[in-house]
Amino acid sequence: MVMHRRSGVFANSGVCGLGVLNDPGSAAQHYATLRAAPRPGNGRDMVAKRAFVYILANRPKGVLYVGMTTALPQRIWQHKTKAVPGFTNKYGITRLVYYEEYASILEARSREHTLKRWRRAWKFKLIEDLNPDWRDLSDDLVML
Numbered sequence: 001m002v003m004h005r006r007s008g009v010f011a012n013s014g015v016c017g018l019g020v021l022n023d024p025g026s027a028a029q030h031y032a033t034l035r036a037a038p039r040p041g042n043g044r045d046m047v048a049k050r051a052f053v054y055i056l057a058n059r060p061k062g063v064l065y066v067g068m069t070t071a072l073p074q075r076i077w078q079h080k081t082k083a084v085p086g087f088t089n090k091y092g093i094t095r096l097v098y099y100e101e102y103a104s105i106l107e108a109r110s111r112e113h114t115l116k117r118w119r120r121a122w123k124f125k126l127i128e129d130l131n132p133d134w135r136d137l138s139d140d141l142v143m144l
Helices: 027-036 072-081 087-091 105-117 120-130 137-143
Strands: 051-057 064-069 095-102
Touching: 051 072, 051 105, 051 120, 064 072, 064 105, 064 120, 072 137, 095 105, 095 120, 095 137
Parallel strands: none
Antiparallel strands: 051 064, 051 095
């Protein structure tokens, strides 16, 4: 039997307080099945929705912000109007200089995590390969 560090709950593979999980007719098997049943909002719907990873800057080669969203035009509007307090509001980061579209939120989260770990020079190269003038791309988002 092993105690989980954070929750303090004891766990033992195949054994539950109500009986043995491997017994098909046991109450433990019934409750384990209920816990495993898909429920709305449990993360399974996160795969189908398209998502965006984006980079904002306050000026060319200035302060950068990497983010992820499923509604890019609305999120950029929030940054530009300073509707949400935080890093971008504090440093005046409102210029959309780069974005990528993904078929699922999971892919976008993975890419966002990767980009946040990149060196600044690598991000600059990524931006300048597609947007050498560091122009604000938010005007192009009308049709997204």
